[in-house]
Amino acid sequence: MTGMLSGRIALVTGGGKGIGRATCEKLGREGARTLVVTRSAESGQVAIEAIRAEGGIAELAVIDLGGEGTAEAAVQAVQERFGALDILVHNAAYIPYGPIGGLSDAEWAKAMAVGPDSAFRLLRAALPLLRASRHGRAIFVSSLAAGRSMSRNLVAYGAAKGAIEAFVKGAAMELMADGITVNAVAPGGTMSDAVKTQMTPEAIAGLASMLPAKRLAECAELADVIAFVASDAARFVTGQSICVDGGQSLGIDIVLDA
Secondary structure, three states, X not given: OOOOOOOOEEEEEOOOOHHHHHHHHHHHHOOOEEEEEEOOHHHHHHHHHHHHHOOOEEEXXXXXXXXXXXXXXHHHHHHHHHOOOOEEEEOOOOOOOOOHHHOOHHHHHHHHHHHHHHHHHHHHHHHHHHHHOOOOEEEEEOOHHHOOOOOOXXXXXXXXXXXXXXXXXXXXXXXXXXXXXEEEEEEOOEOOHHHHHHOOHHHHHHHXXXXXXXXOEOHHHHHHHHHHHHOHHHOOOOOOEEEEOOOHHHOXXXXXXX
């Protein structure tokens, strides 16, 4: 631990599992007090207990960001629990798998509600607190699917993440004068809970074999970058989408015979 976020207060959505949980644990190790926002009380409780076990300070808010008024409720919760906010991390996402013809209106709408709609509403609600902070950071977890690389059956997810990246640029332009930086962190293939449960070990190994790094990212590797972006070391970085993919966006690793 370096304590580079000592005294800071963070709100992390989707904080119960995967990249979100790893981020909460990393922020806690670096000294931030963190509100873990998740729709699952069970996974959220496990997350805050893990943070506390390492000496961190964390509270839980069980909120499903797909509903009306939920983004505002998350910001209200962090204000009630900690009285301030320095770091906003929006990691929550809804991923409907399927071809365009097989997606329902409800699935598309929920991908947008949890993704770019909540990004906008969270940042709007958090603005007074972030403006009051001397270290205002808004960080949105994006994806290679936002435009660098796409897989079949992820069209709604890719569209949602693409909207988030466009939002990041506009918000960064507007808010830098207030001392608030706004950035995205874009993972490639990552050993998230969803990947572990929805892909077989053989499928994961096959995907990894095509990547330059020959493996998928660990969630902690994304959390390390998010913590850096949240720190004073990144105070002049804004409007960026930082790709953390072990070279995946460079293309498939194949060797052509001369």
